[in-house]
Amino acid sequence: MSGSDVIYQTEALIAEDIEAYLDLHQHKSMLRFITCGSVDDGKSTLIGRLLYDSKMIFEDQLAALETDSRKVGTQGQEIDFALLVDGLAAEREQGITIDVAYRFFSTEKRKFIVADCPGHEQYTRNMVTGASTADLAVILIDARKGVLTQTRRHSYLCHLIGIRHIVLAVNKMDLIAYDQARYDAIVADYSAFAASIGITRFTAMPISGFKGDNITAPSENTPWYTGPTLMGHLETVDVNTAAEAAGPFRMPVQWVNRPNLDFRGFSGLIANGTVKPGDAVRVLPSGKTSTVTRIVTLDGDLEEAVAGQSVTLCLADEIDCSRGDVLSAADAPPQVADQFEASLVWMADEPLVPGRAYWLKLASQTVSATVSPPKCTINVNTMERLAAKTLDLNAIGLAEITTDRAIVFEPYAESRTLGGFILIDKISNATVAAGMLNFSLRRAQNVHWQALDVTREAHARLKGQGPAVLWFTGLSGSGKSTIANMVEKRLHALGKHTFLLDGDNVRHGLNKDLGFTEADRIENIRRVGEVARLMTDAGLIVLTAFISPFRAERQMVRALLPAGEFYEIFVDTPLEEAERRDVKGLYKKARAGTLKNFTGIDSPYEAPENPEIRVDTMRETPEEAAERIVALITGEWMPVI
Template sequence: MSTVTTTIADDIERYLSAQQEKSLLRFITCGSVDDGKSTLIGRLLYESKMLFEDQLSQLEADSKKVGTQGGNLDFALLVDGLAAEREQGITIDVAYRFFATDKRKFIVADTPGHEQYTRNMITGASTADVAVILVDARKGVLTQTRRHSYLVSLIGIRRIVLAVNKLDMVGYSQETFERITNEYRAFAAQIGLHDIASIPLSALAGDNVTESSANTPWYGGPSLMAYLESVPVEDDARLNQPFRLPVQWVNRPNLNFRGYAGSISAGEIRRGERVRVLPSGRESRVASIITAAGEAASARCGQAITLTLEDEIDISRGDVIARADAPPAVADQFEATLVWMNEEPMLPGRPYLLKLGTRTVGVTCQQPKYRVNVNTLEHLAARTLEMNEIGVCNLNLDRAVAFDPYAENRETGGFIVIDRLTNNTVGAGMLHFALRRSQNVHWQATVVDASARATLKHQTPRVVWFTGLSGAGKSTIANLVEQKLLALGKHTYLLDGDNVRHGLNKDLGFSEADRVENIRRVAEVARLMMDAGLIALVSFISPFRAERDMARALAGPDGFVEIFVDTPIDVAEERDPKGLYKKARSGELKNFTGIDSPYEPPEQPEIRIDTTADTPEQAAGKIVDWLLHR
């Protein structure tokens, strides 16, 4: 190998090594629509020489084609990559860009400014260390400025850059800059934001973006780039937190090796240190730490590692490994702040999935304690949360999880909520604390169990769930089934929708939220009846699959029988024994299933009854035969 080739290889190696040693800062840009976020990021990419020649050529061509900047480069086009964004002139998704300077590496998220896309802004903010909040100097502090600032404070970002942009369009007015700065600082103080750097900018002209501008001689602070290069990164603070390793994968390539892989979310660990596994509470010592470069004596936050332990412990994905002297708490009920991100509202009592770190569990949200008016910070009464609304509510998980309050650790205190049916992310939140009852209320063991009660009654307890439209014939068929079972000496009880609303559920209306709570209560009662050894017959419209799936989960797969009383709506409406369809059609009765509220038919019921082919007597006979022979 020639000396020249060796020198080039050495230079490349030194360059790559230097890049790896640079600290990484993650930051977001946010604010209202058309405040210049994309233009600012484009300017940063351009000034940091992070554009290839073909990208620069394309930018020049696109700028001429769009023609919005009078022949100058339109830096927003570097970031607004979606065709829809260019057509509308707004950012509608989160765009991530990487760039680097001699001092630091950066990942920047350009988050949407429009209120409709607040949910996307949460995504961009979830991993950021700094928030750059842009304000158009002509417009001042707006509603969306306050909304994004409040969300930033919730997410846990404490370092803020107030970028007063487009100052060139107000004659570089110091008075305007100071008025906006004072107004923003007064609001920020109310939500706990105090570390604020105010910088006068013109992203389009480049004033104070990478270098101090002669157009603002009255400003003596750093340029935006200088601030970003010098601000402390979050990793430094996370290093001083207690060690946390959420287990992502149990690595078992052969019988001689068992390792627990994941990324360290906080703190550091050394070989030989004692650790505790949560939620089980079992303890052991670290036998080895394996990184991408091989075995190491220690590892710190941000690294992806595999740990091996001295003892054989049952550990699975979702468990958290912590130092034994500083473990996280374990609970199954919490108070939390919830940001709802779905067009369908949050329904109290509906079963969702909650993903906390690497653990996914079932969750139900209770009625919000309040929702927050982000403009006034007022706490408002709420029965549910609509899209982009923020509220505080209690969460009930179906099993205990290891956690830290979000204020102490984002990774083990932040969660997302997932719809069970669509698998869409519908919410994001931050855990405040465990509810006392999660620690103090325990299941009382009893000597007489469900099996003993069932043996005494000589029957297999079940929850037999009749679902279908109003007027389908559910109650009629369920009554006949109970009569036949009683004649056979079976012990039953019939829970009918109308009857239950006279007592247990008389406080509930017919909104989607109330319908969900109606079914949740009935499902819990039916489970208790099955535990008592009874055959519980449940006749409810129960229009939503999620709640029927919740009832099935409570009863267990072998104890739940779903009966779909399948009747076309025109037939059910023709019968209309209670005159409800007529009232719904006239507008007297709101939220009526099949008219102005949806019905989600079962996809795989155990029994389907076609009431256009079978009489109620025939349908009841089929159901009883199924129950006796299964």
Template sequence: MADIGKEPVYKTDALIEEDIEAYLETHQHKTMLRFITCGSVDDGKSTLIGRLLYDSKMIFEDQLDALQSDSKKVGTQGEEIDFALLVDGLAAEREQGITIDVAYRFFTTEKRKFIVADTPGHEQYTRNMVTGASTADLAVILVDARKGVLVQTRRHSFLANLVGIRHVVLAVNKMDLVGYDRSAFLDIVQDYREFAEEVGISSFTAIPISGFKGDNITALSPNTPWYTGPTLIDHLESVELSADEDLAKSFRMPVQWVNRPNLDFRGFSGQITGGTVKPGDPVRIVPSGKASTVKSIVTFDGELDEAQAGQSVTITLEDEVDVSRGSVIAAADNPPETADQFESTIVWMADEAMLPGRSYWLKCAAQTVSCSLQPPKYQIDVNTLDHLAAKTLDLNAIGVTEMVTDKPLTFLPYRDDQGRLNKALGGFILIDKITNQTVAAGMIHFALRRSQNVHWQAMDITREARADLKNQTPKVLWFTGLSGSGKSTIANLVEKRLHRMNRHSFLLDGDNVRHGLNKDLGFTDADRIENIRRVGEVARLMTDAGLIVVTAFISPFRAERDMVRAMMEDGEFVEVFIDTPLSVAESRDVKGLYKKARSGELKNFTGIDSPYEAPESPEIRIDTTSMTAEEAADRIVEHVLGW
């Protein structure tokens, strides 16, 4: 009973502020563990995370009321709660009872802070799992005690190890549905251990749990007296995260931004990804190779005497050297490598299959370069770990391939000889140049030896000197359009007019180059891309010689036409769209190709069973339904000569 007559004691604002500061101080110095839950469909990943949030009291009363109400709607019995509803936020997820997107949740205990990513189990969404795993320190691999180790369990374990997750928990879930049978648990652990050893997972912690009932989540369950290991939360709180191994490496910092607020200050901002740095340290700028010394390390809170991996800082240098976004400031005695050809592991994440030879954007740290992939050396079967022959990579496929960039890339192997990770300069993503969608994630193994041994030989006679000798400006007139549109006819007329004007030109025709240079190529999408790549390289050499190059190719894909444009100097590539409706082109059918394609005799024919991507903004558009070939040729020549 309360004492009557005593005044209630209220905390002053100062005391409340002290309490808040003490609370913040306590939580500020807690370590942070990032982990993912993964496994096959319906293994209970979302339920487990919901249980962790509930048991750690990280949900508000209104959320709890809504959760209890929603749980009744989905048919749980009595007062039971469907914890998965805490995490499955998308309407489609609740309707189907599966996780589609990656859901990130934060919770904290007395010992540690956590960020957990609930990743999809369905094979269709493996790409989302890779996204969640890329920043995780630990993976909780869930296995349904009734089903055991499945293909998707193996896939996720392989990917977790591939991206460098060192700590693995095998959570055998739904033990309540097998009567908490110890032998069922041990059989699954043994099955997983055999696969884990093949993948390279040297150790893991196995825990029998029930996410729905709460067994062995925060307290040891009386239902599993035979299990004497840690609970899941005990393990998550106590697992030792190895000190950032980057601290043992040489200093390096990819430059995100050149900080120039005024003429008196020029600094280079970024996050340190390896080692430590102090004012006075000698550094080297990669890829330029210029050397300098650190003058100061600047932050929002003032200058530092030392900075280490993980910190975001601005560095100033003693010398005025060329540094731009994408450059790497590194220890002078151990800078990262540069190369333009690599072997890499690729995880393909797009619905459209990888097209060898197609040009994609490659983003690594702050660098963005153009990159093309070779046909895979092999594809990896995640179930058997066999190396399979493959011409391409489909959605969720994992393979090893070689890639070529258009300019040197500053890099480190994703995993070095000592097993240490270099995620910042060893990992990358590939982006489709047309859609801007991420199509793959990759990890660099090493630079190809030929990329280090082949160097550009400087010549005394320049391309400008050759063009001056011919008294003309080099150009590439790139004719594109459907078969039968009139490309070759108009291109031939254009070259005849240029020849009469004493212009030095050369006509590259689609059919003609397939008699020699591209005789070995067929008409699959991959072969079409290689066909255009080779022609583009030849056209570039011809412009170096000072010629006006006229080409006539269907070149059905925008990405490849853009690839050729990128090979040329600014203003030298002129895209000429011979715009002829399919019905008109097919009615001409001079070579009888449309007839063969319609009958099924000719596969992969553009316009019939292979797409044509019309130019969106060509320099010249020729409408052949309203203009004769002669009129078209005159217009094109006028454009080329600037009349």
């Protein structure tokens, strides 16, 4: 055999080995897990140790790590493994974890994605983010401190979010001389708490992330411990993803794939079950049915697709289906409802405002939703349910949620994808809460919209006018009621059918049970908006004069009406001028502190950004403003002064 033949065969063998290695690596199972617990329990150090022991650190990274370790005061040959994970400057300076840090590593048996979650209560929202996709949680306890409040909080959240595999890692055993009695006491304490919140089993182990005890190999320092090492457990734990594949087919539609006139498919990630060509599927919430003709992927068509795969499904019929819909097994569809009980974890600095409209995002569905006053909050130390009117940062509570239209869902206990959601503030676009749907409310199935033979269009034709809402907003004393009253008189003289809803008058009857807190103000406007909408169904031109200080609630009313029927009229009067007028003496009381939650003094007013018409009361008399508004509503538009 020639030298070239030897070289050729050697290269071929190397290529085969590489291909075999890549194939093995590609088909390894994946485990997503989080590390959580209280402050300074050693979470970042543990992950750094796992990366180091699994040979996932390059030489230049190791050199930089050794240099950084010396900078922060680690002596001798020891390395501060936490620096591998704490990447933010603020984290290194303070020695804490602030944001969730994701790291990938691999062993011969399995691939891992680990999320290092912050321990500070202030950053609990970040911990919820990391836990939302995890299969397993490693809950660390400092052996010197035992079970703390944040240990309980994180354990409860892990259980609430649906993580069923818990590792209790009693860390820093080297600092208590590997005392078995102390370890047993901590495990017993945690066992009692875990049972109280429904955690029926967990795997406990004594470790030292810094020294490496029981991380990848059994430690000689704990001869009394005969359980698995942490790495051994992570490599072998069965997270049982087969349950998702065994359930009925579910796929939220993320995108309608229409590259040309000859192809139309529906793309998404299969959340549950399997699907094959020929399977009957149902589109929800519409309920239309069809049959799968093709399962298309980038690598070609499939004969079968399972949970966890991203595919494009082609259907036999041209039925209406778009982003936000859910494709399901035709004979086992999920539920559809618009009212629910949900568990909420509040993640915003600003508290929950009951009645305010938020965006609710569930799978690929986005709807407007309001949250009722909470039924209770959960004390993570005692599991006691406490009465509450709102939810503050990091609070965990139960509340009822109403969406503006029916959504497709399943209880979170059955499906993370169709049961887990987030709430988003409509103004700031910040995520304010994570939630889990528990069940739909019975009234959601029993209350149905009644079709009427006499439509709103018929009412309007009879009156010879188009319905509309003229929404006057501005500070107290700005002149809203005065101008609205003049506008109604002029419209009435023109033969128009109108009705004026005034803020003070409504509070004598419909809203007499409401005060002036932020939540009560929102409910006040919600009720008025619903009444105004019903009046426009009768064909009326409705005028309202309310301070209505919050943009979100004015937008909520606008969304109740067809496009072009809502006119926001900003009666723009400077605070100094409104206070100078002070017809009712309210500003004087507010300044004296005897009238709380008064707009402009100790409660904010959010001025309209793009009103249909603006009235500058410093340059325009009420009579002039009324004439201009009437000209607008009757179709003879005059420029805004």
